Amino acid sequence: MPAAVRDVARRDPGELVRLTRAHARLAHALGSTLRTDPPEETSPPEETGHDAILARWRELDERLCSLLVLDQDRSHRVGVIGGNPVFPPEWRQAAWATLLPDELAGWAVRWRRWYAETMAGGFRHYRDRLRTWDTSRLLAETQEDLLTTAQTTLDRTNAWTRRPAFVEARHRVFALPAPPTAPSPGPPPLTVEDDRAEPGQREHREAVTRHGELLDQAARAFSRVVPGAFKRHPPALPVAEEGVRDPWVEEFFDWLDPVVRAGQGLYLWI
Structure with a gap:
C-alpha cells in the first residue's frame, strides 16, 4: 500500500532502511511472501523458530509503521511484479519488500522500461x-x-x-x-x-x-x-510469446503513477 515517510523518520534515514530490510527478511522467513528465490538467497534471520521470528517481525513492523503514513484505503497485490515471469528473478524478489520513495521511483522506471522493451520483442x-x-x-x-x-x-x-x-x-x-x-x-x-x-x-x-x-x-x-x-496434472509450462500484453501489469502502472508523483513509497503488507 502507498506509504509516505514521516518527518521524524527523516532525522535518521539509515534506521528506516535497516527496518525495511529486516522487515522483508523476516517476512520471507515466515513464508508470507511468494518466494521466487533468485540466484542469491535472502540471508537467513538470526531468530530461529516460527514464534520467535513472528514476534520479532511484529516488533519491527510496529516500529516501521510508526515512521510511515499508510494509505490503507489503497493497496495492490505485490504478485503483479513479485510473481510475474516477465520480470527478472532478482526484480521479483526485490518487490517483496517495503520500498522507500526513492527506491520506488527507481524501480518504477525499470519496471516500465523492461515491460515496454519485452512487449516490443526485446531481451x-x-x-x-x-x-x-x-x-x-x-x-x-x-x-x-x-x-x-x-x-x-x-x-x-x-x-x-x-x-x-x-x-x-x-x-x-x-x-x-x-x-x-x-x-x-x-x-x-x-x-x-x-x-x-x-x-x-x-x-x-x-x-x-x-x-x-x-x-x-x-x-x-x-x-x-x-x-x-x-491424480496429478502437470501445470502449464511457460511458453515463448512475443508482444502479449499483460492487463494486470498495465493496470498496476496506472495505479502506481500517482503514488510515485506524490513522493510515496510502498509498504509490504502481509
Whole structure:
C-alpha cells in the first residue's frame, strides 16, 4: 500500500532502511511472501523458530509503521511484479519488500522500461534463458510431488494397486530421470543491445523441453489409473510469446503513477 515517510523518520534515514530490510527478511522467513528465490538467497534471520521470528517481525513492523503514513484505503497485490515471469528473478524478489520513495521511483522506471522493451520483442536471449530456468524449477517441483504421490501408494492394498496398468504407470514414474538443472539466466541486460545468447543456452532449453514431455506423459499415464486423490496434472509450462500484453501489469502502472508523483513509497503488507 502507498506509504509516505514521516518527518521524524527523516532525522535518521539509515534506521528506516535497516527496518525495511529486516522487515522483508523476516517476512520471507515466515513464508508470507511468494518466494521466487533468485540466484542469491535472502540471508537467513538470526531468530530461529516460527514464534520467535513472528514476534520479532511484529516488533519491527510496529516500529516501521510508526515512521510511515499508510494509505490503507489503497493497496495492490505485490504478485503483479513479485510473481510475474516477465520480470527478472532478482526484480521479483526485490518487490517483496517495503520500498522507500526513492527506491520506488527507481524501480518504477525499470519496471516500465523492461515491460515496454519485452512487449516490443526485446531481451529475447535473456528471456529465453529465464524461461528455461523457470521451467526447470517448475519441472523439479512437479516431479517431486509426483514421486511423493507415487510413493504413498506403495503401502496401499486396494484392488486398483494390483492392476498391471497401475503397476506399469507407477514404475514409469519411478524410472523418470532426474530433471535437468538449468543455470540461472544471469544479470538482466541493461539495454537491448547488451542482450546476447550464451554458450549452451539452446542445449539447456532443449534438455528441459524433452524432460517436460517425459514428465507430462508419465503424470498423465499415472493419473489415468489412480483415484482422484492421487491424480496429478502437470501445470502449464511457460511458453515463448512475443508482444502479449499483460492487463494486470498495465493496470498496476496506472495505479502506481500517482503514488510515485506524490513522493510515496510502498509498504509490504502481509
